[in-house]
Amino acid sequence: MITVNGRNVDWESGLTVAGLIKKMNYIFPQIFVTINGDLIKKDDYDTTPVSDGDAVEIIHMIAGG
Amino acid sequence: MPTAKELQAMKSKHNVLATFSYDKPKVDKGYANQTLYVNIESNEIKSKPVTQDMKDKFIGGRGFDLWLLWHAVNDDTRWDSPENEICIATGPIGGTTQYPGTGKSLVTTISPTTEQVIDSNVGGYFGPLLKFSGWDALEIQGKATEEIIIVIDGEESTVTIETAPEEPVDTHILSEILTDMYAEDEDDRRNVSVVSAGRGAEHALIGCLNFSLWDVRRGGIRVKQAGRGGIGSVFRNKKLKALVVRQPGVSGDSNNPADLNVIQKTGVKMHREICTEDHRQERMRTTGTPHLIEVMNAYDLLPVHNFQYGKHDDTPKITSDVWFKLFTQGIPDGCWYGCSMACAKTVENFELRTGPYKGEIVRVDGPEYETAAGVGSNCGIFDPAAILELNFYCDTYGVDTISWGTTVAFLMECYERGIINKEHTGGLELKFGNREASLELLHQVARGEGFGLIAGQGIRRIKKIFADKFGADINFLNDIGMENKGLEYSQYVSKESLAQQGGYALTNKGPQHDEAWLIFMDMVNNQIPTFEDKAEALHYFPLWRTWFGLNGLCKLPWNDVTPADNPETDEPNKVPEHVDNYVKLFNGVTGMNITREEIILQSKRVYDFQRVFNIRLGKGLRKFDAQPYRAAGPVTKEEYESRAERYDGQLKELVGFDPEGKSTEEKLAALRVYKEDQYEKLMDSVYKRRGWTENAVPKIETLKEIGIDYPEIVEVVKRHL
Ligand code: SF4
Numbered sequence: 001m002i003t004v005n006g007r008n009v010d011w012e013s014g015l016t017v018a019g020l021i022k023k024m025n026y027i028f029p030q031i032f033v034t035i036n037g038d039l040i041k042k043d044d045y046d047t048t049p050v051s052d053g054d055a056v057e058i059i060h061m062i063a064g065g
Numbered sequence: 066m067p068t069a070k071e072l073q074a075m076k077s078k079h080n081v082l083a084t085f086s087y088d089k090p091k092v093d094k095g096y097a098n099q100t101l102y103v104n105i106e107s108n109e110i111k112s113k114p115v116t117q118d119m120k121d122k123f124i125g126g127r128g129f130d131l132w133l134l135w136h137a138v139n140d141d142t143r144w145d146s147p148e149n150e151i152c153i154a155t156g157p158i159g160g161t162t163q164y165p166g167t168g169k170s171l172v173t174t175i176s177p178t179t180e181q182v183i184d185s186n187v188g189g190y191f192g193p194l195l196k197f198s199g200w201d202a203l204e205i206q207g208k209a210t211e212e213i214i215i216v217i218d219g220e221e222s223t224v225t226i227e228t229a230p231e232e233p234v235d236t237h238i239l240s241e242i243l244t245d246m247y248a249e250d251e252d253d254r255r256n257v258s259v260v261s262a263g264r265g266a267e268h269a270l271i272g273c274l275n276f277s278l279w280d281v282r283r284g285g286i287r288v289k290q291a292g293r294g295g296i297g298s299v300f301r302n303k304k305l306k307a308l309v310v311r312q313p314g315v316s317g318d319s320n321n322p323a324d325l326n327v328i329q330k331t332g333v334k335m336h337r338e339i340c341t342e343d344h345r346q347e348r349m350r351t352t353g354t355p356h357l358i359e360v361m362n363a364y365d366l367l368p369v370h371n372f373q374y375g376k377h378d379d380t381p382k383i384t385s386d387v388w389f390k391l392f393t394q395g396i397p398d399g400c401w402y403g404c405s406m407a408c409a410k411t412v413e414n415f416e417l418r419t420g421p422y423k424g425e426i427v428r429v430d431g432p433e434y435e436t437a438a439g440v441g442s443n444c445g446i447f448d449p450a451a452i453l454e455l456n457f458y459c460d461t462y463g464v465d466t467i468s469w470g471t472t473v474a475f476l477m478e479c480y481e482r483g484i485i486n487k488e489h490t491g492g493l494e495l496k497f498g499n500r501e502a503s504l505e506l507l508h509q510v511a512r513g514e515g516f517g518l519i520a521g522q523g524i525r526r527i528k529k530i531f532a533d534k535f536g537a538d539i540n541f542l543n544d545i546g547m548e549n550k551g552l553e554y555s556q557y558v559s560k561e562s563l564a565q566q567g568g569y570a571l572t573n574k575g576p577q578h579d580e581a582w583l584i585f586m587d588m589v590n591n592q593i594p595t596f597e598d599k600a601e602a603l604h605y606f607p608l609w610r611t612w613f614g615l616n617g618l619c620k621l622p623w624n625d626v627t628p629a630d631n632p633e634t635d636e637p638n639k640v641p642e643h644v645d646n647y648v649k650l651f652n653g654v655t656g657m658n659i660t661r662e663e664i665i666l667q668s669k670r671v672y673d674f675q676r677v678f679n680i681r682l683g684k685g686l687r688k689f690d691a692q693p694y695r696a697a698g699p700v701t702k703e704e705y706e707s708r709a710e711r712y713d714g715q716l717k718e719l720v721g722f723d724p725e726g727k728s729t730e731e732k733l734a735a736l737r738v739y740k741e742d743q744y745e746k747l748m749d750s751v752y753k754r755r756g757w758t759e760n761a762v763p764k765i766e767t768l769k770e771i772g773i774d775y776p777e778i779v780e781v782v783k784r785h786l
Contacts, residue, residue: 005591027363028585030346032632039632059592060585061627061637 002054011052018045021058030061066238072246080228082213085110089199089222095157095320095654096120100133101200101224103215105303106147106207110224115201122773125156127184127614128671129202130173131678134182137206140681144177144295145302147208153260153308154202155192158654159617161403162317163332164646165339166619168193168401170276176294176574177270177302178468178523179551181684182675183294183574186614188400188409189276189287190258193617194219194312197319209304216247219312229306235263237427237461239307240277241286247309254279256315259286260308262297265462268513269521271472271553272297273465282396287411287430289400292465293577294552295523301463315402323656331649335622336405342626343406349625351394352385353410354434359384361438365708366558366584368443370497371474372547372695373704375558379447383437387449406622415453419504421511422461432456432466438556439470444477445497454504462511467577468523471553473503475524475546484537491515524548544694545701550575550684559696561711562588564599567747570692571603573675573685579620581606586638600750609639611668616651623647670773673755673763680762681781687761690748698740702729705736712736760785 002011004024015023017033017040033040034057040048050056067075090097098115115129123132130152137150151174161167170192176183195203198219205215214229232239240259248254259277266272274297275288291297322328343350358380361367365375392410400409412429432441432452440455441447459466473495479485480495487494491509493502493516509517519530524546531537547554552575559565565588568581583602586592593599613620624640634641644661652658659667679685698712699705705712706729713724716732720739724732752759756767762785768774 005589006594007591025363026589028360030627032637057590059590059632059637061631061640062582062585062624 002050002052002056004056004058011050015050016046017048017050020050020056021045024058026058026060028060028062031058032061033058066241066245072242075231075242076246078228078231081225082228083108083110083226085224087112087199087222087224089219092197092319092321094323094656096125097196097199097201099200100129100154100202100204101217103203103205103224103226104207105205105209105213105215105226105305108226110226122670123674124615124667124671125201126154126159126169126617127171127173127611128156129154130171130184131182131671131675133202133204134173134175135678137204138175140683142175142682143180144175144299148206149175149299150204150206151296151299151303152202152204153192153195155196155617156615157320157617158650160193160196160315160320161322161328161650161654162315162401163328163403164335164650165399165404165406166401166622167403167617169613169617169619170195170291171614171617172274172291172296174294174296174299175682176296176551177298178295178525179575179684181550181679181682183296183552184614184675185274185291185293185296186579186619187274187276187291188278188289188619190278190401191260191276191308191310193315193401194256194258194310197315198310198312203308205303205305208302212304212306214243214307214309215305217308217310218247219310232306234261234267234306235461236261236275236288236463237286237457240275240288243307243309244277244279244286247311253311253313255281256313257309257311261306261463262300263461263463263511265459265464265507265511265521266297266301268518269464269510270295270298270526271465271468271521271523272299272301272463273459274300275460275463278400283413283428285428287400287409287428288460289409289430290460290465292467294574295465297463297465320654322654324653327649327653331646331653332403335646338628339405339622339626342629346627347625348385349406349408349621351392352389353392353398353408355388355432355437356385357434358437358442361557364584364589365561368438368474368556368558370445371443371478371545372554372558373478373701374707377442377447380442382447383441383449383452388432388437391449391453400619404619404622406626408621408625412453415457417454417457418450419454419501420458420508427457429453429457430460435556436466436470439467440473440503441470443470443474443556444503446500446503447498448500451500451504455507458504458507458511462507464507464510464521467555468553469507470556471547472520472524472527473506475527476520478545479531479537479542484531484542485535489516489535523551524553525551547693547695548576549692549696550689552576554696557582557584559584560698563743563747564593564602566692566696566744567599567603567751568606569696571690571748571751572607573672573679576696580610592638596746596750597754599747600754603751604754605665608665608668608672611672612647612664615667615671618647666771670771673767673771674773674778676757676761676763677778677781680785685761686785687748687752687759690761692744694737694741697744698736699733702733705729705733758786762786
């Protein structure tokens with residue numbers, strides 16, 4: 001189990017940041033991601049693993065409309 | 066388009082009712098320091114000074130509009146009272162050409178649908194050209210007895226009221242005719258802007274105003290809309306056919322700013338950011354705001370079938386890739402000079418298939434996201450051509466696309482549920498997805514006939530007609546009729562974001578997303594979980610966004626593109642670097658030295674003043690902030706069952722109610738009690754944070770603290786303490 005924005009989400013082996021974004025269907029382009037407080041660069045989404053127990057924040061920046 | 070000879074013949078029929086010559090002041094640090102008063106009943110035209118107190122407390126734009134309107138009306142003024150005014154102003158930054166999004170006009174009046182103050186923010190050149198003609202604001206009072214236009218010529222320093230008996234009313238023709246009529250020559254057309262409505266605004270209460278700009282690259286007129294709250298209906302009720310302003314010679318220092326250098330530097334940095342980031346972020350320059358269609362669909366936020374649902378299988382037919390192909394590309398589509406964000410997209414060479422202009426090839430300004438979602442998905446219409454046709458006709462008829470979309474969606478649901486039938490609609494089969502019916506209904510509005518006369522009234526009045534005359538259940542209509550304060554909702558599903566429910570309904574003018582859009586912060590990011598957090602957001606963001614309207618600014622360049630390092634800042638949702646840009650712009654233009662915090666104080670004065678204004682007009686209290694239940698949760702079985710897992714989960718986790726073995730009706734009822742209680746608690750928290758009483762009245766100490774404890778304002782408040 002991991003948390004995404006403070007809510008429980010099932011973890012699966014081999015999960016990456018890119019995979020998690022896809023799994024959550026977060027298609028909005030203006031997002032940024034932290035894992036346990038560390039900011040992950042966009043270029044590294046494909047290669048950065050998400051480990052069981054991680055606290056992930058996927059922040060959508062628009063306060064939009 | 067009429068020939069030059071026909072134009073001349075049309076103009077020869079004008080009868081000049083009043084002429085006013087004035088000494089044109091040089092704009093100084095963003096202000097012309099005078100406002101223009103035009104009474105179209107007595108034909109009085111005069112100049113009024115802008116006092117230092119006005120500038121200190123109300124800044125400009127919407128602030129000036131409200132201050133002028135406040136002094137023009139009385140407690141009993143209604144939308145069609147002669148003393149009701151239409152006020153138009155940009156603000157001190159308005160007309161800047163070095164930074165994106167700096168040419169907006171703000172329009173206010175007492176609205177026919179909300180019966181309180183409405184404000185609308187619109188592009189096009191009118192506001193800046195008005196200021197550079199020597200006027201920080203224009204107030205129009207009275208009702209004319211014949212069709213008139215007002216012409217402000219900044220080069221000649223004259224203002225005239227003229228009869229205009231022969232010009233057609235619909236915007237796409239009228240704005241082009243008047244541009245040609247008042248421009249000295251072809252080149253001069255860029256210096257003319259026209260404000261007009263259309264024949265729909267004559268018969269509907271949801272009329273909008275169109276503000277024109279001459280598009281040099283396309284060699285034609287484009288229009289942007291002051292859509293919300295029926296300002297176009299007030300305009301036509303006054304027998305105003307159009308406003309024309311002409312002001313040649315706009316340049317980079319027309320505002321005569323205190324520090325041009327700082328404005329240029331801030332602008333260059335911002336243009337660079339748009340250039341490097343926009344294609345990686347929201348692609349505003351190529352797809353405009355409709356890129357939000359697929360985003361909202363993915364997050365279950367796109368209104369479908371009168372806000373019952375948040376997504377639809379047919380959405381891919383109207384997503385941004387479709388609009389990208391339809392929009393002309395490679396032309397910077399700004400709605401004022403220097404807007405590199407350039408999101409005001411158009412579709413050229415569109416052939417109309419219905420209505421009085423059937424067969425004509427026209428330019429369609431848009432659609433914006435709000436239009437595509439409103440007249441499209443919310444009505445079950447997933448056909449780009451139908452959306453474009455509805456967009457075009459709404460604009461040229463002077464009908465607000467947002468209110469139209471939300472109203473037709475409501476009517477379609479009423480039809481599908483058997484609340485109305487063909488007898489009521491005059492034979493129109495108003496089912497979701499019936500584009501022909503939606504278009505025909507719109508043409509009926511323009512012709513002032515049939516069911517169009519009811520449809521044009523807006524949802525609040527329609528509900529009453531259905532209940533009084535057709536025996537409909539008013540409670541159900543109140544649950545599904547998506548209006549608050551009489552204004553139709555704009556196009557986001559707020560059911561899963563309590564903060565956005567407040568962002569829509571705890572507003573001054575009604576549910577328009579330009580006060581606050583908190584859905585991602587709340588529902589997705591989970592950044593504002595407590596009532597106090599939500600109240601803080603509903604304090605800060607509406608005030609922050611109000612400030613754009615005080616200064617003649619567009620909100621989009623604030624957060625529809627963000628600096629690459631924005632995620633590393635303390636408060637990414639506020640986009641701190643852009644906030645600093647705006648502080649620099651304001652100080653650079655006015656020569657003042659405000660801070661980020663003073664931005665919020667400037668807005669707070671105007672925001673609370675607007676609330677008091679509404680209270681003065683018999684509105685503005687807590688009960689008027691109530692929302693239709695569909696804004697908060699599922700009204701019908703179908704809605705509940707379509708997202709049963711979600712709602713069952715909410716009952717278990719949030720309500721402490723075990724859904725196991727319960728009927729949908731029982732579950733609906735339990736969820737409703739919870740959601741309605743949450744909203745009441747939100748109201749308490751927000752009013753407290755705003756320094757208002759539990760009845761939503763700004764406290765006298767709050768008014769004192771922000772420096773607007775003028776006797777006439779305090780007097781209104783005292784009646785409710
Ligand atoms: S960002 Fe878009 S709407 Fe705003 S001023 Fe620029 S072109 Fe107009």
